[in-house]
Amino acid sequence: MSDDVTELAELSQQLTAIDVEPARAERIAFQARGTLGRGPSLLRFGEPVLVTIFTTSFLVWALMKVIEVFS
Amino acid sequence: MVEADERAWVDGLRRGDSPAFDAVFAAYRRRIFGFLVRMTRRRDVAEDLLQEVFLRLAQHARRLDEDTKLGAWLFTVAHRLVISWARAQAVRAQLAGDLPRREPAGGERSPLDAVADSQAQLALERAFAGLAPTYREVALLVGVEGMQPAEVAEILGLRPDAVRQRLARARTQLAESLGEHAPASWRSA
Numbered sequence: 001m002s003d004d005v006t007e008l009a010e011l012s013q014q015l016t017a018i019d020v021e022p023a024r025a026e027r028i029a030f031q032a033r034g035t036l037g038r039g040p041s042l043l044r045f046g047e048p049v050l051v052t053i054f055t056t057s058f059l060v061w062a063l064m065k066v067i068e069v070f071s
Numbered sequence: 072m073v074e075a076d077e078r079a080w081v082d083g084l085r086r087g088d089s090p091a092f093d094a095v096f097a098a099y100r101r102r103i104f105g106f107l108v109r110m111t112r113r114r115d116v117a118e119d120l121l122q123e124v125f126l127r128l129a130q131h132a133r134r135l136d137e138d139t140k141l142g143a144w145l146f147t148v149a150h151r152l153v154i155s156w157a158r159a160q161a162v163r164a165q166l167a168g169d170l171p172r173r174e175p176a177g178g179e180r181s182p183l184d185a186v187a188d189s190q191a192q193l194a195l196e197r198a199f200a201g202l203a204p205t206y207r208e209v210a211l212l213v214g215v216e217g218m219q220p221a222e223v224a225e226i227l228g229l230r231p232d233a234v235r236q237r238l239a240r241a242r243t244q245l246a247e248s249l250g251e252h253a254p255a256s257w258r259s260a
Contacts, residue, residue: 004242005213005220007254011245012214014195018108019101024118029096032125037087037133 081139084132092132095141096125102142103149106211109199110153120152146216147226150208157204191252198248206241209234 020028076094083091103124107117127148135144199207212223213234220234227234246253 004238008210008214008238008242008245009217011195011254012211014192015105015199015215016192016196017101018105020104020118020121025096025100028118028122028125029093031122032096032129033089033092034129035126036084036089036092036129038130 077141080141081135081137084128085135085137087132092129095128099141099145100125102216103145105215106146106149106208107153109211110204110208111156112200116156120149120156123152124148142216142218143222143226146212150226153204153208194249194252198245198252201248202241202244206237206244209237210241210245213238 019025076098080091080095080098084095100121104117104121107120107124108114111117111120124145128145199210202210208227209223212218212226213220218226220238221231223229224231224234229237
């Protein structure tokens with residue numbers, strides 16, 4: 001097994017070196033640097049909260065209508 | 072890479088230092104990008120996933136453990152992103168009423184063909200591209216990244232035995248695909 005690992009490593013050294021374009025790399029670094037240590041954006045949680053509020057309001061409204069019909 | 076550097080980078084990231092982030096980005100950018108290009112076989116997707124890997128690092132910086140191994144951490148995130156991308160691709164294809172799109176076979180032209188300098192390099196790129204993704208990621212992490220099977224097992228969430236098994240299969244398939252370009256010891260095996 002260790003021979004396999006060594007030979008595979010030697011073989012892999014011949015693979016082409018590839019890199020992201022410098023301008024794109026700089027944009028990625030800039031964007032990531034801007035969020036350093038901040039955690040995920042709060043906007044990420046905004047959508048589920050809005051959907052929950054909307055759904056709950058609709059269900060309460062529908063329930064009240066049903067009660068109104070039968071009362 | 073010196074272990075002391077890595078420790079200093081982790082300390083810097085935990086403090087939210089930009090220079091530490093820049094150093095990590097410079098050290099790992101090519102390695103992660105190479106892994107992503109060879110796993111997705113698409114440069115545009117690899118660039119997007121590279122961005123996501125380093126965004127996640129930046130967002131998790133303050134929560135990193137003191138003894139975090141950055142290489143393992145980054146490759147674990149990259150591996151998970153590749154899996155999510157592949158699943159999304161399959162779902163998208165099914166929603167389109169098509170069969171899940173198969174990856175291009177090793178013999179077809181890949182974006183890596185354009186950068187291969189020689190016939191041997193081209194044969195090698197195609198041989199790696201022709202491996203099943205589960206074998207390819209093990210071959211890349213062990214062969215290109217020089218990781219030990221135990222470390223790769225941790226990154227991929229597998230048992231070390233499973234990694235060794237995949238590695239042996241990858242080696243066999245590579246030897247078959249490479250033919251005359253395979254190492255002499257593989258050809259005689």
